[in-house]
Amino acid sequence: MIKIVKRDQPSRAIFFFTPVLAIFLTLVAGGLIFFILGFKPFEALKFFFIVPIADKYGFSELLLKATPLCLIAIGLSFCFKSNNWNIGAEGQLTFGAIVSGGVALLFYEQEGFYILPIVILAGAIGGMLYASIPAILKTYFNTNEILVSLMLVYVSKLILDYLVVGPWSNPEGFNFPETRQFSDSAKLPLLFEGLRIHAGIFLALAAVVISWFVFYKTYLGFQMKVSGFSLKTARYAGYKGKKMIILVFLISGACAGLAGVGEITGPIGQLHREISPDYGFTAIIVAFLGRLHPVGIIFASLVVAITYLGAETAQIFMQIPKYTGQVFQGMILFFLLASDYLLFFKIKFIGSKK
Amino acid sequence: MNTNLKISNVTKIYPGCVANDNVSLEFNSGKIYALLGENGAGKSTLVKILSGVIIPDEGKIYLNENNLKLNSPLDAKKNDIGMVFQHFNLFETLSVFENLIIDSDEQRESLREKIDTIMKKYNFSIDLDIPVLNLSAGQKQKVEIIRCLIRSPKVLIMDEPTSVLTEQETSELFLSLKKFSEEGILIIYITHKLKEVMQLCDEVAVMRKGKLVSVSEIKNENIESLANKMVGQNLKTIKKKKAKTSSDQLIKITNLNFTSEDPFETNLMDINFSVNRGECLGIAGISGNGQSELFQVLSGEIISEKNSIEFNNNYIGDLSPQERREYLMAFSPEDRLEQAAIPQMKIFENVALNNFKSSNFFNNGLINENKIKEHSKKIISDFNVNTDNIELKSQFLSGGNLQKLIIGRELITSPDLLICFNPTWGLDVGAINYIHETLIKINEQNKSIILISTDTDELLKLSDKISVIHKGKLSKIMNAEEVTSEKLGILMGGAN
Secondary structure (H helix, E strand, O other): OEEEEEOOOOOHHHHHHHHHHHHHHHHHHHHHHHHHOOOOHHHHHHHHHOHHHOOHHHHHHHHHHHHHHHHHHHHHHHHHHOOOOOOOHHHHHHHHHHHHHHHHHHOOOOOOOOHHHHHHHHHHHHHHHHHHHHHHHHHHHOOOHHHHHHHHHHHHHHHHHHHHHOOOOOOOOOOOOEOOOOOHHHOOOEOOOOOOOEOHHHHHHHHHHHHHHHHHHEHHHHHHHHHHHOHHHHHHHOOOHHHHHHHHHHHHHHHHHHHHHHHHHOOOOOOEOOOOOOHHHHHHHHHHHOOOOHHHHHHHHHHHHHHHHHHHHHHHHHOOOOOHHHHHHHHHHHHHHHHOHHHHEEEEEOOOOO | OOOEEEEEEEEEEEOOEEEEEEEEEEEEOOOEEEEEOOOOOOHHHHHHHHOOOOOOOEEEEEEOOEEEOOOOHHHHHHOOEEEEOOOOOOOOOOEHHHHHHOOOOOOHHHHHHHHHHHHHHOOOOOOOOOEHHHOOHHHHHHHHHHHHHOOOOOEEEEEOHHHHOOHHHHHHHHHHHHHHHHOOOEEEEEEOOHHHHHHHOOEEEEEEOOEEEEEEEHHHOOHHHHHHHHHOOOOOOOOOOOOOOOOOEEEEEEEEEEOOOOOOOOOEEEEEEEEEOOOEEEEEOOOOOOHHHHHHHHHOOOOOOHHHEEEOOEEOOOOOHHHHHHOOEEEEOOOHHHHHOOOOOEHHHHHOOOOOHHHOOEEOOEEOHHHHHHHHHHHHHHOOOOOOOOOOEHHHOOHHHHHHHHHHHHHOOOOOEEEEEOOOOOOOHHHHHHHHHHHHHHHHOOOEEEEEOOOHHHHHHHOOEEEEEEOOEEOOOEEHHHOOHHHHHHHHOOOO
16 A cells, blocks of 8 residues: 655755656656657657767757756746746846847957957846846835746847847848847857857856855855745844845846857857747756756756757657657656655555555 | 534544544533643644534544534535634625625525524624624624524534634623523534633533543633643643832833834834833733734834834834844744744754844854854753754744744843743643743843733733733833733723
């Protein structure tokens, strides 16, 4: 007989075990889906998860995709840990890219070491500005940040659309919806000849270290944590709860903005219509799969990045639509939420006795 | 006609706790039964089973020898079991009449007649056509009772009915209950207040940790014997020694006002009082009369005019809670789980919530975890918190232990003034005793207390001076020995 018993206190081991379990279940379910579609499950999973990263180029692509996911998820972890449901990172990424792209275009055909830092900073500020909208509306007008941040995503995409087909479009570009190429000084340097991986990865790693330090070691992090659990407690302890809310939104916006910078100043080097394959939304899954912990987020971003690559490989070799990638992302989140049940309950197998 | 209600071997198990462990009880009409027990003793589970809200794992319920299948509250109503819950289930914006007819399928006119008859019979006077939100707590309770009476119940269950009532409303309620009982309605009265049991009931069943401990007639019991059964150990009674009268003024509140933008909060009007060193000022009142707002104004969660609060010769009305702590004030809010502590955080993290400069919990913006842990261990041993693991999340502490931790956290700085709001709310008798002893000790060390409480007995036990708050206004301050609970009751109801 199986009996479900409530746990007294979720153990640390189970806390990190459930994401692994979720990934395993995703693979099983994925294999099943491939089987139903008429593919050999193991072969399909191999195309999906192993072939894409089997060579140097593939591994570089993996890091390239994981970088924005990691950056955004780190920022989101500040929001989520303090119960602020910013789900508009995609919009903050887009707006960050717009601002930094605009600045990069100002330096068109100019060179100088000072250009790149300014471009990067502009992206962070753009993301912060955009994230401040839901934050201020939430703290001073009691609006729901989920709705506001989500709707602003579509606004930012329309602004980008307007800019790249309208005022910022490349005059020599035959009406393609894209801007001019940024000058080399406004681009993040590539790390290896022939690979697309660029210096943006250092931004992500820096974000990991800083966020770990701030959240676990500083008074500021402590106040954010308390404010997140209960604004009433924060007020009682004498913290400025509203400022904390705005601060976590700004941090999260800055990270998303930086991810936007990485997308346009990396290998592509210009603004165009589709700067992000929904990294801002996928990063929500990454943040939770990584248990909102900086180290966990690194691993989670790598795992989820594979689904992007695998979907492309599977499309090429097996003629499966690349949207399968989203199916896998959805399944990871689904199984993660389901296996979180084990955090609070344990399953006991009891011998059949009367 | 006689009614006989039998609970037979009822067991209900929740994950991690046995709420009812093989409970069997028998009730007969003509008597008022008390079901007595501390919080968590299982009495609420038992009455929820009787009213169909919870389905038991095992056991049967018989009404006049018929085995009842109570799968929903509707089943209980159909079987003539009426229940008045501690928290009212009324639609505030609907009229009294609409609330009464909402779950009935009888004709409006005939119902109105029926309700009028009931009201006349029991001397209830409530305007049926005003919205419920204009009623007092006592009147709302009457509406709930009438709603049960419409169905002419055989059994009426009252769950902690006096927690929101004034003394006067309580005695009115008791009169009505006695009258119902004489008319043959079987009454089961759930409470943890011993005095009420002695006043009202004929028989008492005591529950402890899910088990039925004893069933006895009231005439064979007294308050001490019941308390001991309820707690399961012999309790010493504590008494406060009369404080030395000191004229050394510690805090003075002058013309303090607070107007809230929130319509559900109470405005404070022209509050004036002062507390001397070594003194305990009790502030009585029915909950929702401005106590929470007063606490927040005193703690600095709500900022007021600088000159309205004078503490130790400093004007501090415009300071934040953290700044006030530096002047040696300490605060213990009412809501343990949502304000005073964060259940999801560890014990030592909760200790760090009381951050004062000399604690060195945070140096240059960094967390000094060793310091916090060291400090937490001291609190745990000094204040008898029953755990040795400061890494435990505080949600795993019992209410009593959590309150000890909170009071300990506030007192470890040896503050000159402790402001506490319902410090023993929802605690078991053992923990209440400990907190009371601690508060008395503070006064003996010439430190002061402002005790805002809705528990009149507690106030009379601990206070040197007492005032009553009603609709945001304070009554004049009285010496505690001149005050009786009846007098407090009258003031709490708003009379002069």
